[in-house]
Amino acid sequence: xxxxxxxxxxxxxxxxxxxxxxxxxxxxxxxxxxxxxxxxxxxxxxxxxxxxxxxxxxxxxxxxxxxxxxxxxxxxxxxxxxxxxxxxxxxxxxxxxxxxxxxxxxxxxxxxxxxxxxxxxxxxxxxxxxxxxxxxxxxxxxxxxxxxxxxxxxxxxxxxxxxxxxxxxxxxxxxxxxxxxxxxxxxxxxxxxxxxxxxxxxxxxxxxxxxxxxxxxxxxxxxxxxxxxxxxxxxxxxxxxxxxxxxxxxxxxxxxxxxxxxxxxxxxxxxxxxxxxxxxxxxxxxxxxxxxxxxxxxxxxxxxxxxxxx
Amino acid sequence: xxxxxxxxxxxxxxxxxxxxxxxxxxxxxxxxxxxxxxxxxxxxxxxxxxxxxxxxxxxxxxxxxxxxxxxxxxxxxxxxxxxxxxxxxxxxxxxxxxxxxxxxxxxxxxxxxxxxxxxxxxxxxxxxxxxxxxxxxxxxxxxxxxxxxxxxxxxxxxxxxxxxxxxxxxxxxxxxxxxxxxxxxxxxxxxxxxxxxxxxxxxxxxxxxxxxxxxxxxxxxxxxxxxxxxxxxxxxxxxxxxxxxxxxxxxxxxxxxxxxxxxxxxxxxxxxxxxxxxxxxxxxxxxxxxxxxxxxxxxxxxxxxxxxxxxxxxxxxxxxxxxxxxxxxxxxxxxxxxxxxxxxxxxxxxxxxxxxxxxxxxxxxxxxxxx
Numbered sequence: 001x002x003x004x005x006x007x008x009x010x011x012x013x014x015x016x017x018x019x020x021x022x023x024x025x026x027x028x029x030x031x032x033x034x035x036x037x038x039x040x041x042x043x044x045x046x047x048x049x050x051x052x053x054x055x056x057x058x059x060x061x062x063x064x065x066x067x068x069x070x071x072x073x074x075x076x077x078x079x080x081x082x083x084x085x086x087x088x089x090x091x092x093x094x095x096x097x098x099x100x101x102x103x104x105x106x107x108x109x110x111x112x113x114x115x116x117x118x119x120x121x122x123x124x125x126x127x128x129x130x131x132x133x134x135x136x137x138x139x140x141x142x143x144x145x146x147x148x149x150x151x152x153x154x155x156x157x158x159x160x161x162x163x164x165x166x167x168x169x170x171x172x173x174x175x176x177x178x179x180x181x182x183x184x185x186x187x188x189x190x191x192x193x194x195x196x197x198x199x200x201x202x203x204x205x206x207x208x209x210x211x212x213x214x215x216x217x218x219x220x221x222x223x224x225x226x227x228x229x230x231x232x233x234x235x236x237x238x239x240x241x242x243x244x245x246x247x248x249x250x251x252x253x254x255x256x257x258x259x260x261x262x263x264x265x266x267x268x269x270x271x272x273x274x275x276x277x278x279x280x281x282x283x284x285x286x287x288x289x290x291x292x293x294x295x296x297x298x299x300x301x302x303x304x305x306x307x308x309x310x
Numbered sequence: 311x312x313x314x315x316x317x318x319x320x321x322x323x324x325x326x327x328x329x330x331x332x333x334x335x336x337x338x339x340x341x342x343x344x345x346x347x348x349x350x351x352x353x354x355x356x357x358x359x360x361x362x363x364x365x366x367x368x369x370x371x372x373x374x375x376x377x378x379x380x381x382x383x384x385x386x387x388x389x390x391x392x393x394x395x396x397x398x399x400x401x402x403x404x405x406x407x408x409x410x411x412x413x414x415x416x417x418x419x420x421x422x423x424x425x426x427x428x429x430x431x432x433x434x435x436x437x438x439x440x441x442x443x444x445x446x447x448x449x450x451x452x453x454x455x456x457x458x459x460x461x462x463x464x465x466x467x468x469x470x471x472x473x474x475x476x477x478x479x480x481x482x483x484x485x486x487x488x489x490x491x492x493x494x495x496x497x498x499x500x501x502x503x504x505x506x507x508x509x510x511x512x513x514x515x516x517x518x519x520x521x522x523x524x525x526x527x528x529x530x531x532x533x534x535x536x537x538x539x540x541x542x543x544x545x546x547x548x549x550x551x552x553x554x555x556x557x558x559x560x561x562x563x564x565x566x567x568x569x570x571x572x573x574x575x576x577x578x579x580x581x582x583x584x585x586x587x588x589x590x591x592x593x594x595x596x597x598x599x600x601x602x603x604x605x606x607x608x609x610x611x612x613x614x615x616x617x618x619x620x621x622x623x624x625x626x627x628x629x630x631x632x633x634x635x636x637x638x639x640x641x642x643x644x645x646x647x648x649x650x651x652x653x654x655x656x657x658x659x660x661x662x663x664x665x666x667x668x669x670x671x672x673x674x675x676x677x678x679x680x681x
Contacts, residue, residue: 054523056680075679079525090520107524 007032007157007188008053010064010071015048015057015211022048024211026062030190030204032156035183037199038192040208041303046192047087049208050159053190054084067156080108083150087161089142093135097126097145100134101152108153116152124148124178140171147175151182158182160191164198176201196296207302215302219295228254228301229270230293231277233263235286243280250276255300266297334592338599349625350610357443358620363387363409364398371418377429377470380451381411386444402477403647404656405639408434408441408619421469428473435476436642437487440617445474478646486561489554490641491614494634496550497543497573498580498608504542505584506597508535509676514593519680528676532669536581543577544570554645563648572640572654575661579633582668589675608634636660 008030015023023045030036038046051057053066055075064071066078091100101120105113121127124144129137134145143163150158160179164172176198183189183203191202199205200219207215207222215222233240240263247253247265252272257264267273281288293301329336363381367374381387387409393401398410412430414420420427431448433441449472479486509531512518521531547570554560583604591597609615611625612634621629629635640657643649 051680056519056522058679058681076525079523084520084523086516086519086523088516088519090516090518092517093515104524107526 005032005068006030006065007034008064008066008190010053010066011062013049013052013062013064014060015045015052016060022211023052023059026208026212028064028206028213030188032188033183033186034203035179035189035191035201037202037205038190038208039194039199039205039299040192044208045211046208047161048211050084050161050190050192053078054082054159055079056084080153081156083153083155083158085146085150085158085160085163087165089134089146091134091142091146091149094133096131096133097121097137098130100145101149104149104152110153120148120152125174140167140175143167143171143175144178147178151187156187158187158189158191160189162192162194164193164195172198196294196299199299200295207299209302223293223295223298226293226298226301227268228266228293228298229268229273230264230266230291230297231273231288232291233265233280233286233288234261237261239283239286243283243286247276247280252276255297255304257300264297266293266301268301334596335599338596338603342599342603346606349607349628353611353621353625353628354616355620355622356439356616358440358617359385359444360388361386361409361441361444361619362407363389363411364401364407365389365392366395366398366410366412367392368413368415369417373418373421374413377413377417377451378411381448384444384447384451386447387411402432402434403643403649404653405434405643409444417470424469426468426471428471430473430475432475432477435479435482436646437613437617438476438479438482438484439487440619441476442482448472485554485558486646487642489550489558489560490645491638493547493550493554493573493641494576494612494637495609495614497546497577497637498634499605500546501539501543501577501580502584502587502604503598503601504539505536505581506587506591506601507594508585509588510591510594510597522678522680528673528678532585532672532676536578536585539581540574540577543573543580547573560645562645564644564650568649568651568654569641569644572644572658572661573637575658575665576633576637576640579661579665579668582665582672583633585672586668586675589672589677608632611635613638630660631664633661633664 006029008028010029011027013023013026013028014021022043026045026049028049038050040046048057052059053071055071055078059071067081069078069081071078092103095103098117098121101117102113105117110116118127121130124147126141126144126148129141134142137145147160147163150160158179164175167175172195179189179191180201191198193199202219204218205216205222206213215225217225233243240258240261244256244258244263247256252267252269253265253276254267255265265273265277267276277288280286365378367378378389382389389411390407395412398407398412401407402410410430410432412432414427414429417427417429431445433445435441476482509518512521551562551569555562584601587597587600587604591600607628611621611629612618612632613629614634618626618629618635636657640649640654640661643654643657647653
């Protein structure tokens with residue numbers, strides 16, 4: 001790691017709910033100013049980890065710091081310097097945009113409330129909607145409001161839990177533009193997501209499985225390290241469907257996915273994969289190209305890897 | 311589209327599965343009727359006996375003692391040791407006794423002379439129904455028993471007269487009892503229900519997670535949620551009290567300020583109860599059920615619907631623990647009896663104690679994390 005100060009530095013976090021161990025020995029270090037993508041299957045422990053980092057849950061075991069404050073002892077102080085955006089919209093639907101922000105600003109006892117709220121409304125493009133009830137906003141605008149409320153107290157660290165779930169692509173892109181602006185101002189962002197295009201916009205990706213970090217690095221590093229081989233087939237639709245059905249259970253093939261007119265077939269052992277593909281490469285009307293895997297291929301590969309099954 | 315039995319059964323089955331999963335609601339639905347049935351079945355008594363009675367003895371003759379004995383024998387009166395008229399009066403104002411029995415000076419002699427002395431039976435008629443059957447029982451006393459105590463004289467048809475006083479409510483108007491009772495019951499009802507939903511609603515809508523992630527302390531949340539309803543409670547008081555005085559001509563004999571202070575404590579007690587439920591319930595339906603579970607005994611065991619003095623000892627102990635019981639005594643005392651601060655202090659203290667204890671429970675029940 002670099003000598004840059006760490007925004008998050010935790011070791012060996014554990015958390016169980018009854019008999020269900022959700023986080024099992026998680027280590028995580030995030031440098032200041034970084035946008036870190038938090039990936040993993042549903043139930044892999046992303047939300048629980050985020051909640052432990054901002055003091056909403058107490059870890060069963062493990063230790064560490066968040067903004068150089070002890071996550072066990074200084075939960076109250078961490079809360080003042082962290083912005084946490086919940087997965088589910090959790091502002092008051094029967095309050096207007098402005099009223100919600102005003103409520104948050106008062107809870108943080110922010111000086112100069114009006115100026116700050118105006119600034120954040122401007123930034124999130126919510127100025128025209130300030131008198132609208134939060135419950136009447138569409139999904140994308142709700143997320144903007146939630147983000148605006150999270151950054152109102154100028155936190156040093158943002159913990160965003162699937163902030164763009166159910167939001168249209170344009171709104172997602174704009175949301176991420178906003179995140180990059182915030183990061184350029186020095187805010188550290190830890191954001192969980194299931195979207196590959198979003199993961200690619202992160203400086204670093206951390207992939208979680210079974211409550212542990214299994215892969216981390218930049219998107220390129222993660223792809224390179226996966227050792228995945230991908231073949232892309234194009235051609236006659238019927239032959240492609242036939243190939244897909246036959247390749248699915250074949251040894252050496254780890255994932256098969258149709259994308260419109262193309263079929264993507266991946267595996268970690270080139271020889272085994274080529275052997276399985278051989279009859280289909282000879283097939284009339286189908287052409288196969290050896291392509292570098294995408295982050296999505298890698299992600300699917302990780303998700304279906306039994307070693308990491310949650 | 312035709313009605314389909316299959317679709318109907320599908321919905322039915324889904325409801326049954328959901329009902330089975332919600333154990334708490336199911337337990338309440340089965341447990342509540344049983345608990346309430348036994349509780350109220352044994353506790354409620356519309357013909358209350360053993361009513362506390364103060365005795366003023368102007369005459370210590372045999373006939374006088376005999377009269378007291380036969381009053382006791384009716385089982386309607388629990389007669390205490392003789393006391394002074396002033397002390398008896400005070401005991402009734404405080405609500406310690408429901409009756410004062412006053413045997414006049416020269417009771418025996420006047421009877422012997424067939425001058426028909428007047429025996430005073432004064433009742434606290436703020437709740438007219440509570441004392442009516444005791445009145446009826448008293449009127450039957452004295453008809454024959456005096457023959458053996460007055461040797462020599464021919465047994466007179468009516469050896470003495472009953473002088474009956476209905477204190478605080480001479481005409482026995484039931485509205486005098488109902489209206490003050492309603493002030494208390496309505497406050498309990500609206501305030502407990504509203505606050506019981508307060509935190510549960512945040513939890514159900516998911517806003518709780520956000521609230522917890524922000525730097526706000528439990529006491530701040532509780533006070534912030536409760537104070538608006540204290541104000542609302544006073545608006546209710548003003549409405550009912552205004553209507554009571556203007557429409558029902560209920561007298562307002564004591565200090566309005568004292569009444570408002572007392573009701574403030576009562577309001578606080580109810581809000582503390584509601585907030586505690588709010589921290590315990592998992593959803594709004596459960597919170598509602600808990601509220602009902604509290605409100606029903608409040609109405610039935612507080613002396614509002616049925617005379618408090620008529621309940622068995624254990625039910626009175628339960629009743630003493632409910633804020634409404636003390637609030638009713640307080641309201642009746644101030645409105646109808648003109649009680650002063652010193653008279654109502656015994657009703658204020660339990661309300662204060664209740665608010666502090668339950669309020670502490672509520673704060674402790676409020677979780678600062680999602681653990």
